[in-house]
Amino acid sequence: MYYKQYGDTNMKVSAVGMGCMRYDDADVKTGNLGKCAEVTLYAHKKGINYFDTAPFYCDDKSEIITGMALSQLPRDSYYVSSKTNMGTVGGKCTAEDFRRRLETTLARLKVDYLDFYHLWCILSLDSFARQCDALYGFFEQAKTEGLIRNIVFSSHMQGTELEDAVAGDLFKGMLIGYNALNYRFRQTGIKAAYEKGMGVVVMNPLGGGLIPNNPDTFSYLAEGTDLTVPQAALRFVASHKEITITLAGCTTKAHVDDACKAVENLAEKTAKEIYDEYENKGVALNNLCTGCAYCKHCPKEIDIPKFMDAYNEKLLGNTIHDRLKYHWHLSALLAAECIKCGKCEKLCTQHLPIMERLTEIAG
Template identity: 35%
Template sequence: MQYKEFGRTGHLVSRIGFGGMRLESPEDIDGMAEVVLHAFEQGINYFDTAPDYLDFQSELIFGRAIGEIKKQGKPFFISTKTMAADPDAVRRQCEASLERLGIDTIDFYHIWCLVKPEDLPARKKKGVLKIFQQLKEEGLIRHICVSTHLEHGRVAAMLEEGEDLFDSMLIGLNVQNSHLRLEGVRAAAAKNMAVVTMNTLGGGVLTDHSDRFQAVLRPGDRSILDAAIRFNLSIPEVTVALVGFRNKKDIDQVIDTVNRLQTLSQDEIHEISTAMASAYKDMCTQCGYCSDCPEGIPVVRLMESYNYGMLKGMDAARRHMQYHWNSPDIKALLADCTQCRLCEEQCTQHLPILERFEILKQE
């Protein structure tokens, strides 16, 4: 495993972080804790979770694993988050996360899910930055961090709003969207912040459709997984790339990739980023932020199916809804849509979801 200094914090962290959103059997807390422990034993020491991941099971799984990790006497780092917009709720969620994780201090606590430019100013106005500072002074958190899906210069503006309080930034970055996010990554690094990337594998889009992403392969890459990880870790400003591990096999595969890693040149990074900017830039990464539809419409399933349509034609998208999700009648599925656009407001890729609904409804 490779390690890198975590921005201005002085911590030495693994280049690969464990993303706690995709464990394959979250109801099996002991079994999934073994997966987390296996990652630690393979050299991964950065663990990222959140209260809502896996319906609150993720933090419990990590907490179970931490009980064993502590016995080994080696450094490890826990990252979690809150999207609470008022101080009292931030404190309650922080204390609840500490309890689920079984720790006294959260290493990296994130102001979570800043999707629109006005999100951080609105929370700041309500006192969220101040309560984060108080939690740090009380020793409940070690570092104030920020998690965002903003693009281009909007990231730099957000960081200025943060008054230099942020020690690290979590941002969605991969070969598919790097043309939208590299400017923001560099803005954070210019402030001596650590940069952690999520959606490193595009929410599985890259590996699930590897035949369509052959352009990112370079000599030495055995697979799209190799290429995607190498791309992120070759960006000098990136400290950690998160991977959403499902099982031990996933971990071993990624560890092997990192051990073989030969970094790309900056010219190669630019070449790949430019090529991907003109192809597949509008694909859903299935991050799940659009899941809270007030009418119960399964937006993520529909957008995942639309990805298939982009790659193989819309008939493939409809077949995927029918046979994979057992939803043959898309029109009926969307009958209750009020076009409130909440899903579009929450979309981290800023996709025209309602327009895609209409396309999916066509015969």
């Protein structure tokens, strides 16, 4: 296993962590939780020492399963993280609600403290400010009492917003979605966090299944290696110097093996070095729409993400118009409404040529 330093702490964490949100659905539903826990134990045996869970994952069983496994192991041989936000404490945000949620998590995980506790799923700077105001003091209090070691946050914001979020120096690390599809979208935030000495943990390294489901499109990631495309996609993320841990959602022991193989003899490079290398080889790392919806301010009310999603199909070797018609129930003619004001392209996190694509769709 390849280990990295978690930000400016003295913690050595495995370059891949286990995302504990993918326990086998059938086993979870039939109560065969011990079988799920075997996967966690196997991951630990293979050198993975970071386990990421949360309330509600896997029919709200993930923390329980993870606790079943981790309680069999020495406490100093792993790091465990969980999450909370105003939603999970019932929106009331009292100290008692926060404490009840935290104590439930600790009891389920069978630990006296969490290594990382996330302010969970922040979607905007407004929400970030509101939730920090409401909850950060409770996090600090729990830290003072030794119930949590590090206060971190998880977010789906884009790069410039993440830059603002980390500027306040409140958090030891952050968890964000990042992969070969959306690298432009979050890159500046990752760089800012790294430069601040924060740990950067990445979820969704396979682009929500889009990468493994389109191996031909993403074969460039595996070129010159003995890795499969999903393994190479994990390695792509893990090899960023700025990224500390890449979470792999593991349902089976084979998934654990894939994750471990992906970081064998890892060579760390800065994001710039990685992208320069691809650029020199003439690979456009991606030109797909990620569906982030930041462009949704069209004066003509064109539903741009849906049209760009349909255009993705063309890039993946399928047809635009089937997707528009049968999936989105939209007429291609609506694309002709575009007045080419350029607003959407300025907002597009992937810097896509939206106007050109709409013209093509309108035919």
